[in-house]
Amino acid sequence: MVESKMDWGMKNRMSKIIPPDDGRCVMVAVDHGYFLGPTDKLEVPSKTIRPLLPFADSLMLTRGILRTSVNPSANIPIVLRVSGGTSIVGQDLSNEAIVTSIEEAIKLNASCLALSIFVGSKYENQTLLNLSRLVDDGEEYGIPILAVTAVGKEMDRDYRYLGLACRIAAELGARLVKTYYCENFEKVVEGCPVPVIIAGGKKLPKETDVLQLTYDAIHYGAAGVDMGRNIWQSDHPVAMIKAVRALVHENFNVKESYELLVKEKERDKEVQQQQQQQGFMK
Numbered sequence: 001m002v003e004s005k006m007d008w009g010m011k012n013r014m015s016k017i018i019p020p021d022d023g024r025c026v027m028v029a030v031d032h033g034y035f036l037g038p039t040d041k042l043e044v045p046s047k048t049i050r051p052l053l054p055f056a057d058s059l060m061l062t063r064g065i066l067r068t069s070v071n072p073s074a075n076i077p078i079v080l081r082v083s084g085g086t087s088i089v090g091q092d093l094s095n096e097a098i099v100t101s102i103e104e105a106i107k108l109n110a111s112c113l114a115l116s117i118f119v120g121s122k123y124e125n126q127t128l129l130n131l132s133r134l135v136d137d138g139e140e141y142g143i144p145i146l147a148v149t150a151v152g153k154e155m156d157r158d159y160r161y162l163g164l165a166c167r168i169a170a171e172l173g174a175r176l177v178k179t180y181y182c183e184n185f186e187k188v189v190e191g192c193p194v195p196v197i198i199a200g201g202k203k204l205p206k207e208t209d210v211l212q213l214t215y216d217a218i219h220y221g222a223a224g225v226d227m228g229r230n231i232w233q234s235d236h237p238v239a240m241i242k243a244v245r246a247l248v249h250e251n252f253n254v255k256e257s258y259e260l261l262v263k264e265k266e267r268d269k270e271v272q273q274q275q276q277q278q279g280f281m282k
C-alpha cells in the first residue's frame with residue numbers, strides 16, 4: 001500500500017486502531033444494539049465489555065453505550081459508530097443517516113468513526129453520501145473513517161460484491177473498511193487500497209470455525225478483525241478473545257490457537273468454581 005499523506009493527528013489515531021508494530025488489530029464490536037436492541041449476551045453492555053477490555057486493541061460502539069457502559073479512565077481506543085436511525089422491526093435497515101455529530105465524536109475522544117454503507121440497496125446513494133460527508137468531517141479533524149460494508153439478505157457475500165463495496169468505500173475516502181470473509185478474499189483485499197478487517201458475523205456453531213475464519217482472513221490479507229458475537233456470545237469470551245488475538249498478533253495456526261482456547265477455558269472454569277465457593281462461604 002502506498003502511504004498517503006496524513007497529518008499527525010490522523011496518523012496517531014490510525015496507529016491506535018491498527019498498531020504499527022504488526023499492522024494488525026483486534027477490534028471488539030459491541031454496537032449491535034443500535035438496531036437490534038438488547039442482543040443475546042449484550043443485554044448489559046458493561047458486563048460484556050469489562051472483561052474483554054485488557055485483550056482488545058479497540059472497542060466499536062455507539063455514544064450511548066460508551067457513556068453508560070465504559071469507564072472514562074479505561075485506556076481503550078474508541079471506534080464510534082455514528083450511523084443509525086433504523087431498527088430490526090422497521091421498514092428498511094439501509095435507510096441510515098449520520099446520527100452523531102463530529103463535535104460530539106471529538107468530545108468523546110473517538111479515535112475512529114464507523115458508518116455503514118449499503119451498496120446495492122434501496123438507500124445505496126444516501127449511505128454513500130453519508131460516508132462522503134463523514135470523510136470530509138473526519139479529514140478536517142484528523143479522524144479516520146471506518147466504512148462498514150453492510151450486506152442485505154438478498155445479496156451474496158461473494159468476492160465480487162464485497163470487493164465492489166470495499167473499493168467504493170475506499171474511493172470515497174474511508175481509511176479502513178470492514179467486510180465479511182469470503183472465498184477468494186485475497187481479491188477483495190487486492191482491490192482495496194486501504195486496510196480491510198473482517199466482521200465475525202452470526203455466532204458460528206463450532207469454536208474451531210471461528211478460529212479458522214480468523215486464520216484464513218489474516219492469511220489472505222485482512223489487517224485484523226472487528227469481531228462481536230463470536231467472542232462475547234461464547235461461553236468463555238475471554239478465552240475466545242485470547243485465541244483470536246493469538247491468531248491475529250502472534251501468527252498462531254488454528255491448532256495452536258485451539259490449544260490455547262482449551263487451556264484458557266479450563267482456567268476460566270477454575271476461576272468460576274473458586275468464585276462460587278467463595279460465594280457459598282460468605
Ligand code: 5RP
Nearest residue numbers: 029199200201226227228229
Ligand atoms: C453491525 C456491525 C457489527 O459491529 C459487526 O457486524 C461486527 O460484529 P459481529 O462480529 O457480531 O458480526 O457493524 O452492523
